[in-house]
Amino acid sequence: TGSSKMSGRTDDTVDEFTLIAQNPAVVAADWLGFVMLVLAAAYLALKLQSFKGPDRDDKYYFGYNEEKMMSVYVNLFAALAYWARICSHANGDVGGAAQFQTYKYLDYLITCPLLTVDLLWSLNLPYKFSYATNVFLCIICAVSAELFAAPARYMWFGAGIGLFGWTWYSIIHIVRQRLDQFVTSTAKKVRQSLKIAVMTYFSIWCGYPTLWLLLEMGIITPVSSLVMHAVLDVLAKSVYGLFLLQFQLGGEKHEFIFARLKPHFDGADDSSESSDSKVKQTTVIGGHVKKKEGESSVVAPHMAIQPMNMPVSGWPNPLQVDAEVSNTMGEIQDIQAQLSKLMANKPSAEMTRASSSDSSKQRGMPGIVPRTPDTFGFNSPRQQV
Numbered sequence: 001t002g003s004s005k006m007s008g009r010t011d012d013t014v015d016e017f018t019l020i021a022q023n024p025a026v027v028a029a030d031w032l033g034f035v036m037l038v039l040a041a042a043y044l045a046l047k048l049q050s051f052k053g054p055d056r057d058d059k060y061y062f063g064y065n066e067e068k069m070m071s072v073y074v075n076l077f078a079a080l081a082y083w084a085r086i087c088s089h090a091n092g093d094v095g096g097a098a099q100f101q102t103y104k105y106l107d108y109l110i111t112c113p114l115l116t117v118d119l120l121w122s123l124n125l126p127y128k129f130s131y132a133t134n135v136f137l138c139i140i141c142a143v144s145a146e147l148f149a150a151p152a153r154y155m156w157f158g159a160g161i162g163l164f165g166w167t168w169y170s171i172i173h174i175v176r177q178r179l180d181q182f183v184t185s186t187a188k189k190v191r192q193s194l195k196i197a198v199m200t201y202f203s204i205w206c207g208y209p210t211l212w213l214l215l216e217m218g219i220i221t222p223v224s225s226l227v228m229h230a231v232l233d234v235l236a237k238s239v240y241g242l243f244l245l246q247f248q249l250g251g252e253k254h255e256f257i258f259a260r261l262k263p264h265f266d267g268a269d270d271s272s273e274s275s276d277s278k279v280k281q282t283t284v285i286g287g288h289v290k291k292k293e294g295e296s297s298v299v300a301p302h303m304a305i306q307p308m309n310m311p312v313s314g315w316p317n318p319l320q321v322d323a324e325v326s327n328t329m330g331e332i333q334d335i336q337a338q339l340s341k342l343m344a345n346k347p348s349a350e351m352t353r354a355s356s357s358d359s360s361k362q363r364g365m366p367g368i369v370p371r372t373p374d375t376f377g378f379n380s381p382r383q384q385v
Helices: 002-007 011-021 024-050 066-090 100-122 128-147 152-179 185-216 222-253 318-363
Strands: 256-258 283-285 368-373 379-383
Touching: 011 222, 024 066, 024 222, 066 100, 066 222, 100 128, 100 152, 100 185, 100 222, 128 152, 128 185, 152 185, 185 222
Parallel strands: 256 283
Antiparallel strands: 368 379
16 A cells, blocks of 8 residues: 555565655655744744733743743654654665654654644643543554554554544534634634634644545555645644744733633623723633623623633632722722811811810819810810919
8 A cells, every 4th residue: 555655664665665755746845844844933932932921021921831832842843853854865765764654653643732732721721631642542543553454554543533533523612612702802803813723723634634545545646645744744733833823922912811611601792891992901711701780891700710821720810809909999098088087177176175265264264174075086184274
């Protein structure tokens, strides 16, 4: 079969494998894949390191949020795999180093689970590592299908495609739920780049098993398969990473907070946003949204959330902290008002004491002044000497 010819597993196919690997189209595709992946990794790293946070005052913002930098290392590791293939071309694609399938699947075993974690982590979705582990097991099945001869290869392919189909559908299901929660006008503006990244993620991944089947059935040649794999790798890692980065930066600038995904989300329109664009607000994505009677504002409950810049659980809810601060300021203003009233009453009290003293003198009475409340309400006897 076509894939057997590319694997270089037996002496009978090693010469044909060398001819395929040395094909100018294959060499050019490997060089193009390497260059594109390196450029994408460099661009992603530059954009992430130059981002200073939502307030533009944090030089090491992503240094403390390194989970957002997975796309950089996905592209770097994929580029390293292509570099190994280029080095194999330089040696004539002979010997133990000429292992195209080994380099390819070693790349997939690391980068595909990382891509899955990156997407789910960016949206704070459940089963991050569970689905990433499923993807890893799918690649294990693909490697086994490549190593075994028929009929075992088709058994491995069937097991892998079954696990892949279930995982693929499960991820789509929770991602669509999250996309439906982008209801405010600010969230909708940022959502477009996320949609492109998600469509790239789910559509390109279906291309890999399709290429395997087409090659097995002899519909495409091994050279065409290698060239198309290079194209899919660039799309699945570089293009996807660029659009996901655009979404991540937009979410960080607007300080998106992704609540736990709950199936009873009610949804809301964009009437909850303040008309004052100068006031900086935090956008809460998801959670159970309720509207008060007679009001258009949307009240977000206290949720177990993971803010983009506070990935550690247990931090106080910013909305609750703001309410407590407001209450404290109100109490301080009440105290100040009471003090102002007391200070305003002090001159009238002095005038009362003075008038009482004059009346006593006119009557010829001993100069004992009646008790009068002082400024703070305490009675103090005063005598005239």
